[in-house]
Amino acid sequence: xxxxxxxxxxxxxxxxxxxxxxxxxxxxxxxxxxxxxMLPYVVVLMITVLLAGSSxxxxxxxxxxxxxWNVGLLLFAIPSYSxxxxxxxxxxxxxxxxxxxxxxxxxxxMAFLLxxxxxxxxxxxxxxxxxxxxxxxxxxxxxxxxxxGHLRQFTLxxxxxxxxYVSRRRWWLWLVIVVFLAIGMLNQVKGWVIIPVLSAMAMRxxxxxxxLTLRLLGYVVLGAFSVFFLSYALxxxxxxxxxxxxxxMEFIFGHFFHYLTSGTFGWSMDLERGLPDAGGSFQNVxxxxxxxxxxxxxxxxxxxxxxxxxxxxxxxxxxxxxIFGTLYINSTHAQFAVYVLFIxxxxxxxxxxxxxxxxxxxxxIYFFYCGLLFMGWFDLYFASLTILxxxxxxxxxxxxxxxxxxxxxxxxx
Numbered sequence: 001x002x003x004x005x006x007x008x009x010x011x012x013x014x015x016x017x018x019x020x021x022x023x024x025x026x027x028x029x030x031x032x033x034x035x036x037x038m039l040p041y042v043v044v045l046m047i048t049v050l051l052a053g054s055s056x057x058x059x060x061x062x063x064x065x066x067x068x069w070n071v072g073l074l075l076f077a078i079p080s081y082s083x084x085x086x087x088x089x090x091x092x093x094x095x096x097x098x099x100x101x102x103x104x105x106x107x108x109x110m111a112f113l114l115x116x117x118x119x120x121x122x123x124x125x126x127x128x129x130x131x132x133x134x135x136x137x138x139x140x141x142x143x144x145x146x147x148x149g150h151l152r153q154f155t156l157x158x159x160x161x162x163x164x165y166v167s168r169r170r171w172w173l174w175l176v177i178v179v180f181l182a183i184g185m186l187n188q189v190k191g192w193v194i195i196p197v198l199s200a201m202a203m204r205x206x207x208x209x210x211x212l213t214l215r216l217l218g219y220v221v222l223g224a225f226s227v228f229f230l231s232y233a234l235x236x237x238x239x240x241x242x243x244x245x246x247x248x249m250e251f252i253f254g255h256f257f258h259y260l261t262s263g264t265f266g267w268s269m270d271l272e273r274g275l276p277d278a279g280g281s282f283q284n285v286x287x288x289x290x291x292x293x294x295x296x297x298x299x300x301x302x303x304x305x306x307x308x309x310x311x312x313x314x315x316x317x318x319x320x321x322x323i324f325g326t327l328y329i330n331s332t333h334a335q336f337a338v339y340v341l342f343i344x345x346x347x348x349x350x351x352x353x354x355x356x357x358x359x360x361x362x363x364x365i366y367f368f369y370c371g372l373l374f375m376g377w378f379d380l381y382f383a384s385l386t387i388l389x390x391x392x393x394x395x396x397x398x399x400x401x402x403x404x405x406x407x408x409x410x411x412x413x
Contacts, residue, residue, distance in 0.1 A: 001063075001379055003321070004063070005063035008063040008064060008066045008067065009045075009049070009063060009066065011066075011070065012042070012045075012066050012069060012070055015070055015073060015074070015154075016023070016038050016039070016042055016073070018119055019034060019038065019073060019074075019077050020035065022036070022077070022081060023035055023077075023080060026080060026081060026084035026088075026094070027080075027084065027094050027351075028094055028095055028096075029096065029206070031082065031202055031205070031206045031367075031370070032122040032299060032351070033076075033344065033347035033348060033351065033369075033370055033373055034073070034076055034077055034079070034387075035345075036202075036370040036371070036373040036374045037073070037076060037323070037373040037374070038069075038073050038378045040374050040375075040376070040377050041069060041264075041322070041376055041377040042365060044260055044261065044263070044264055044377040044378070045066070045264055046262040047257070047260060047261060048261045048265060048268075049061055050060055051257060051261060052265075056254060056314065056315065057314040057315060058265065058313060058314035058315070059259070059265060059268075059269065059312075059313055059314050061264070061265070061268050062269065062270060062271055062272040065264075065267050065268040065271045065325070067271075068267070068271075068322075068324045068325060069322075069324055071324075072323075072324035072327075072336075072340055074139040075337055075340040075341055075344070076340055076341075076343075077344075078341060078344070078347055079341060079344040079345040079347075080344065081347050082332060083345075083349075083352070084347045092265075096206070096207075096355070097358050099207050099358060099360065099363065100108050100358050100359070101360050103165055103170070104161070104360070104397070104401045104404075105401070105404050106307055106397055106400045106401045106404050107158060107161050107162075107165075107397070107401075110158060110397070111158050111162060111173075111176045111180075112176065113155060114151065114155060114158065114180075115175070115176055115179040115180070117151070118143075118151070118152075118155075118179065118183050119179070121142070121148060121163065122142065122186070125138070125142050129271070131143050131148040137261055138186070139186055139187040139189070142186050142187065143183065143186070143187050144187065147257070149248075150389070152183060152184075152187065153214040153386060153389045153393060154393050155180045155183055155184070155389060156192070156196045156368070156386070156393075157368070157390060157393055157394040157397060158176070158180065158194075158397075159176075159177065159180040159181070159184075159196045159197070159200070159204070160196045160199055160200040160239075160244065160304050160364050160367070160368065161200075161364060162176045162177050162180070162194045162200075163196075163197065163201065163204070164200050164202035164203050164204055164360075164364075165339075181193060181197075181382070184196075185227070185230055185231065189281070190227055190228065190231060190259070191375060191378065192383065192386070193227050194224060194227060194375070195368070195371040195372060195374070195375060196247070196368065196371065197223065198220070198371050198374060199364075199367040199368045199370060199371035199374075200367070201216075201220065202367050202370060202371070203363055203364070203367045206363075206367070207363075209228065225256055228252065228255065228256045228259065229256075232251070232252050232255055233252075254315050255315065255316070258314075258315045258316055258357055259315065259378075261313065262313065262318035262320050262378065263318075263320045263321060263322040263325070263377050263378040263379055264322060264377060265311075265314075265318060266311055266313065266318040266320050266321050266322070266325070267321040267322045267324075267325030269311040269313065270309075270311065270321055270325065270329070271325075273311075275329055276309065277308075277309045277329050278306060278328075278329045279329075280329050280330040281303075281330065282330055282331050282332075282335050283303055283363065284303065284330045285305070285326075285327060285330050285331060285335075285339060285380065285381065285382075285383055286383065286386060287303050287304065287305040287383045288383060288385040288388055290303055291303060291385070292385075292388070296398070305380070305383035305384070306319065307319040307320065307321065307326065307329075320378055320379035321379065322372075322378065322379065323375075323376035323377075323378075323379065323380045323382075324340075324376070325379075326380040327339060327340070327380055343382060345375070348371060350362075350366050351366060351367065352368065353366075354358070354366045359398070360393065361394050361401075364394050365390065365391045365394050365395075368390055368394075372387065
């Protein structure tokens with residue numbers, strides 16, 4: 001590491017430390033959008049720096065790639081402190097209130113109904129499909145799109161609520177959790193397994209259901225590694241029909257760290273090569289809105305936000321660039337700034353809604369979006385249709401819950 005490289009790294013660490021202090025003073029909690037975005041990135045960045053040029057074969061890290069995060073985090077912080085200043089000026093408290101919660105009956109009904117439907121569907125796909133269980137192709141057939149893809153989206157808020165409400169008294173929710181996690185694993189998209197689990201755990205920590213301890217952090221790391229272990233184990237043992245060889249665990253660990261650093265290394269390599277994929281359309285950033293509009297007018301030529309340019313970071317290929325890297329190559333400077341300010345503003349307005357309404361369903365939406373920010377070290381998740389479907393489905397659950405409560409009240413009168 002050269003002196004100039006050290007300056008890039010130290011500057012970011014100082015910036016994050018200052019922003020973290022200001023965020024804590026402004027909102028009186030660790031669980032804010034900015035913290036969800038920047039703290040995981042710092043951890044992944046330090047792992048990337050340690051692995052760069054190591055004996056595992058990872059490429060060298062290009063330190064100027066850090067600068068886009070300096071800019072992005074500063075922009076993201078502006079709405080946080082602006083809204084916080086307005087609240088303080090008007091003497092509006094930002095302290096968390098005890099969550100007014102009840103166990104929603106509709107959650108129980110839908111969770112077991114969806115579990116049964118997906119188990120039946122899995123049996124049918126296994127019988128009819130020529131693809132191997134655990135392959136990407138099988139995942140696409142199982143729940144990659146269409147009706148089953150949308151039903152899988154319904155499992156995300158239900159999974160979060162199951163993790164939030166599970167306890168010794170509600171031990172049977174573990175059955176729902178296992179089924180929904182299995183559905184996500186069979187779809188072979190690791191992010192949509194990790195995000196709801198981490199989001200639900202953050203919700204438990206925020207509300208005091210769970211205490212933040214070193215043991216819990218260890219369980220979280222172990223759980224994240226287990227997702228990769230099961231995913232690659234399915235690929236090697238089932239899809240490729242290979243046995244457990246001497247280098248099996250080394251392969252798993254290597255690909256775990258590849259996934260963890262694929263965004264930071266991907267953006268680093270992209271910038272070092274002069275951004276050959278720059279100049280991409282801003283439509284890639286708002287792909288879900290563009291595709292929705294195309295579908296409404298009958299246009300079948302949908303766009304994909306997936307970057308087609310792959311780099312080999314040492315172990316295998318990556319096409320992700322972190323949240324700010326992906327945004328940068330698909331936008332002008334003005335679009336970059338406006339988008340970051342918009343996302344940040346919406347997130348902090350949602351935080352205010354969570355504090356004001358003090359409702360479990362708003363908590364679920366807020367922490368799910370925080371989970372998307374948490375994965376900012378990987379890529380831009382806000383271009384997916386899920387960010388539109390998730391709140392709609394969650395609010396639909398809220399509506400059904402209210403109707404069910406009213407009917408129960410009428411019966412008991």
